[in-house]
Amino acid sequence: MRDLGLKGDRLAVIDMHTAGEPVRIFDATELGVAGETILQKRRAMSDRFDHLRRAMMLEPRGHADMYGAILVLPSDPSCDAAVLFTHNSGYSTMCGHATVAVGRFLYDRARRQGGTQTRFSLECPCGPVVIEVSPDRDHDAAPVVQFESVESFALELDDSIELNGFGRVSFDIGYGGAFYAILPSSRLGLDFYQTPLDQLIGAAGELVAQLRATRSFRHPEEPDLSFLYGAILTSGERLIPGGLTHNLCWFGEAQIDRSPTGSGVSARLAIAHARGEVFPGSALPFAGPSGQIFDGGVARPTARGIIAAVSGRAYYTARSELILEDQDPFAHGFALPNRFGDLLP
Incomplete structure (x- = not known):
């Protein structure tokens, strides 16, 4: 050009x-x-x-x-x-x-x-x-690109919190390179496949906000990794070889992953392994909102959890x-305001 x-x-x-x-x-x-x-x-x-x-x-x-x-x-x-x-x-x-x-x-x-x-x-x-x-x-x-991630592990199993509008909700905390709160949407009273996506997103965001405000999440070795990155709502199926399961991942500040979320898949596998539900050698398909699949499995156990193997294709x-441009007021980007009042001086 x-x-x-x-x-x-x-x-x-x-x-x-x-x-x-x-x-x-x-x-x-x-x-x-x-x-x-x-x-x-x-x-x-x-x-x-x-x-x-x-x-x-x-x-x-x-x-x-x-x-x-x-x-x-x-x-x-x-x-x-x-x-x-x-x-x-x-x-x-x-x-x-x-x-x-x-x-x-x-x-x-x-x-x-x-x-x-x-x-x-x-x-x-x-x-x-x-x-x-x-x-x-x-x-x-x-x-096909496969990666073996860092050690993934279950930080908490069957924890619970009183969540506004949903009552007492139980969840797990898993680490797959980042910390996630993980639970089937049914624990929020929401049918994963029939509930409108925006309602699932809102519930996941409410859970993350409440947990970030009231809990701390400590990585055993590195303070810079000690924070809750997001929440994963699942379709609730038990992880079995060849059995498709779905993830909805809410992360950062209300971003929604279109993929199954590789670090989230690793965290889910670590939790399932801690419960004695998955073992090395099994291939497990996961899908996110796009419907495209990652294959995940336990590569090998570790002292604290597992090394997960996750694969997919990129395009x-x-x-x-x-x-x-130097004179562009949005040269370094902008985000939509929550309300027009935020734009007032």
Whole structure:
């Protein structure tokens, strides 16, 4: 495209989706995101370069449910790449659907450079994740990308809380790189398949708000991972090999994952394993609101929980250059206000 002579930053991005959930990939390896660890780089990105996250995630270049993966230089020399996960309100510690997309991106980049690498170690804020890419027999089809996540575990089983409008509600807390409150929607008196989606979303948001206000969630090793990321309402079926189950994941600040949520699948598997319901070697299909499937299973048990293996396919949707004009009042994005009164001086 001919240079328009505009003044401002330019951001080259690759847009992908995994099971319908967007992933906007931005290579920030030359941006100078400093830090001796990936969590330090996560804080540095937030402190120094958050205007770039906002520009990529928020309107008018993004939207309320946008998601992103920012590539940075690895802090761990054993890792092939490092990533910071982003969304409309900040930075995730783990994201399965984005890991699948980044896995395909790394595989395709290696092929373009003449390489044949199919196994990658990806440094994530929650820890290193191992990715295996399996090309399809149909060379035109997207490869299957599987990742083995960090240790997943059940933090709490059968906890409960008095929830406004729903009475006493029981739930589990699972960790799959991030903490989730997990429960069948039936415990809220809602039929998963017949209740309008906005009602399920509202109930999940109410639960997250109440838990964040009244509970603390401590990761056993890292304070930066000690927060409730969201809630997952399930269709309620027991996890059995070949038996499809559905997730609705509410995360961040009211974002809804279109995919089954890879970190959520890992957390669900950890909870089921803690209950003695799943074992290594079983393939379990999960679907989110898009209807597209992730396969999940227990790769192996650990002292605290499990290592989960999750697989899916990611697809390219666009390659573009975002323009941040100097005089644009929304160069760094904006979000819709809760009420017009918020716009008043």
